[in-house]
Amino acid sequence: MENKWMRAALPALLIHGSIGTVYAWSVFKQSVADYIGASVPNVEWAFSIAILFLGLSAAVLGHFVEQDIKKSALLSTLFFVVGMIGTGFSIQHKSLIGIYIFYGVIMGIGLGIGYLTPVKNLMLWFKDNKGLGTGLAVAGFGLAKMIFSPIMVALTNSFGLWQMFIILAVVFAIMMLTGTALIRKPLNWHEEPLVNKFKPTAFLKNSTFIGIWIMFYLNITAGLAIISQEKDILADLTNAQGAVFSVAAITLVVSIDAFFNAAGRVGFATLSDHLKDRNSVYKLIFGISIIMSLLAYFLPDTSAAMPIILVATFFLINAGYGGGFSALPPLLSDRFGMKAISKIHGLALTAWAVAGLSGNQLASYIVHGLGMTYQTVFIVIAGLYLIAFLVSALVVKPTQMLVE
Known part of the structure; x- marks a missing residue:
């Protein structure tokens, strides 16, 4: 067929x-x-x-x-x-x-x-x-x-x-x-072969590409900082409030996370098809993530609403984490065209490589290296999401630089 x-x-x-x-x-x-x-x-x-x-x-x-x-x-x-x-x-x-x-x-x-x-x-x-x-x-x-x-x-x-x-x-x-x-x-x-030789170094001088790379990197780093520690964070809350999450409940939450991760990949990327500028979907992802991270940080461990807020934060951060991946190729194609999109996408994925090393280690360092609580991770990633939002709003311009 x-x-x-x-x-x-x-x-x-x-x-x-x-x-x-x-x-x-x-x-x-x-x-x-x-x-x-x-x-x-x-x-x-x-x-x-x-x-x-x-x-x-x-x-x-x-x-x-x-x-x-x-x-x-x-x-x-x-x-x-x-x-x-x-x-x-x-x-x-x-x-x-x-x-x-x-x-x-x-x-x-x-x-x-x-x-x-x-x-x-x-x-x-x-x-x-x-x-x-x-x-x-x-x-x-x-x-x-x-x-x-x-x-x-x-x-x-x-x-x-x-x-x-x-x-x-x-x-x-x-x-x-x-x-x-x-x-x-x-x-x-x-x-068709490119008229001009593809030069990766040219993208290192392009502010829009640099901005996309930074916000993509920050979204992955912040997402991994939470995703890699979910079981420990839920166990920590259970210790603070008593029998809140059983082992089976924690396993269920982590499993449902995968659904939200996948749903975010389809949902946010599809939403970008209906926006005037696909970059707006990243502002939405970062805005939601900032709000949820701040709620998870400022709400006391002993609050009855904390388990609900925490689980909702996990689900929405997972959705935004997945959506950041799927919305990236269409955004790059809008800014730089389709002719060399695989090469350009490949360059952008180096942000994933760097974030893969820093995301897990960030949360581990805060909790084990500095001896702080898991809630501290939320205020740190709220800061990362805020920086990503500002980069998306101020650095990633709607102008095109088509590769021919």
């Missing part, structure tokens, strides 16, 4: 739905640490390295994705599947370095290529609703954790921890190869 659902949306969901399981690392990091005899903080670095290499590979290989999305989808499959298999055998041999290499570096490269591959294609097929198109793909990335986490737990219980990685490597290979076979650009789209 030659339509946007079979040639763009379904392949995107198959590819992103596979590579998005990188976010499930938090589900089994304790099990990995126990199995190989390492500390959880040391094991956590595997995830940070994966996000770092996602951003770096996206920036470096954007031109490759631009040229041939079938080859880039195939290369992404190769790196991601080899990374999964290598991670499984590294766990079996209790090699932390092996986990860093396979889960962090090799899978990370597969993530970067795979993340970029469907995005431009979706915007070409959904040319009148670019936000909806990218929202569908990036929603698959967000939903992957929610869908596969229980499957991973079941496989681990039935077959073993390292065996689970090998089994899922086969499943993801089938999914991603199917996506590779289906994905194709519209027949009426002809990829």
Whole structure:
């Protein structure tokens, strides 16, 4: 079938739905640490390295994705599947370095290529609703954790921890190869070479691109600071108020978070299709996040409304976190055109690479390094969201700099 659902949306969901399981690392990091005899903080670095290499590979290989999305989808499959298999055998041999290499570096490269591959294609097929198109793909990335986490737990219980990685490597290979076979650009789209050589350094001098990079980075950093600590924050509140959240309730909240993350990816990006300037959706995300963070900070732990406010804050920050990803490609295409969008998007994703290193560490440093309460994290991220709002309003201009 030659339509946007079979040639763009379904392949995107198959590819992103596979590579998005990188976010499930938090589900089994304790099990990995126990199995190989390492500390959880040391094991956590595997995830940070994966996000770092996602951003770096996206920036470096954007031109490759631009040229041939079938080859880039195939290369992404190769790196991601080899990374999964290598991670499984590294766990079996209790090699932390092996986990860093396979889960962090090799899978990370597969993530970067795979993340970029469907995005431009979706915007070409959904040319009148670019936000909806990218929202569908990036929603698959967000939903992957929610869908596969229980499957991973079941496989681990039935077959073993390292065996689970090998089994899922086969499943993801089938999914991603199917996506590779289906994905194709519209027949009426002809990829023309750029008139002027693409110069990444030119974007380092462009205030609008710099502004987009900064607000994207701040949204991820602030979001990760909360997302990475949700279980601990809820447990802390339970200790302050007594039996507020049981273990099962905390698990349920975290699971529903994944739904809001995915819903935000579709909702905010689709909303941007109906706004005069797509940048306005970021102001909305940051405004909501500021309000909720301040409420979570100033409301006393002992307040009866605190559990409700806290859960609502988690849900809305997750929605804004996801929406920041899906609204990015259409915003970049509005400012810089479609010709080199994969390269430009890849450059912007370096913000994700940096935020992947700083977001988790920010909350951990505030709580464990400085000995402050979890509520302090909320006032810090409220400040980050405020800076992001000001950058969006004052630095990201509506003027275009089309790449030809």
